[in-house]
Amino acid sequence: MAGLFFEDFVVGQTFRSPTHTVTAEAIKTFAREFDPQPFHLDEEAAKGSVFGGLVASGWHTAAMTMRLIVDSDLHPAGGTVGAGTEELRWPRPVHPGDVLHVEGEVVEVRASRSRPTIGIVKIRCKTLNQSGEPVQISQPALIVPRRGA
């Protein structure tokens, strides 16, 4: 799906990303800037936390998911621009060494009433670990230009 305009999307289209391996160092680097809590910063401190070990911030998982979507075979014309997501869940944490990929499906295609040059394409995205277990479920709404607009 490359350079797709609103008119090119239909419900049921699927896309898939490459994989990304999560490192302990990346987990800590993200956490130092954006989520400095013991269970994201230090293996020893994390042992005494609710997680029992070092885990990625959910917002790190969300950011890695965005990168995987950008690197996937989903390529809306004008870029992958989201207005938000209806749902964002982290059913289980991401650990160092996890290998993530994203699988997505178009679940809604709707012209904008207020802006005739764009449409909304909702996608349901699962971020899966190497065991096929979901670590993030989201349903972002993409803003996609109409052809010739």
Next chain:
Amino acid sequence: MAGLFFEDFVVGQTFRSPTHTVTAEAIKTFAREFDPQPFHLDEEAAKGSVFGGLVASGWHTAAMTMRLIVDSDLHPAGGTVGAGTEELRWPRPVHPGDVLHVEGEVVEVRASRSRPTIGIVKIRCKTLNQSGEPVQISQPALIVPRRGA
């Protein structure tokens, strides 16, 4: 609100973060790793995009919001741990130079049926820019330990 257990939360409690100034360099650094698209990477390229100029990735706004919440006066016992967010919207983009802060309110307090040691505290968070305009609306569900559990 420091070291609060589930029993300490009531609907209507509010919290507030300090401020954070967003720089062009931080926008580009985040984007290079997590959202490498022209409107997040380069001022000139961004001029020709739907945004008309450099803007932060929505996931960068979300990550900065998490940091502001960690630095706010909301301090659940055991850390600020989220299971996800029911809603996540970016009503307007974040630009270089924007000064952000978060204002939040407890909107739901509910014991977990399946896990007697924890409760769920839903908070409605607005991330506001220097003009008081919301740049992110979210409603995360925090997992908070019960006292003595």
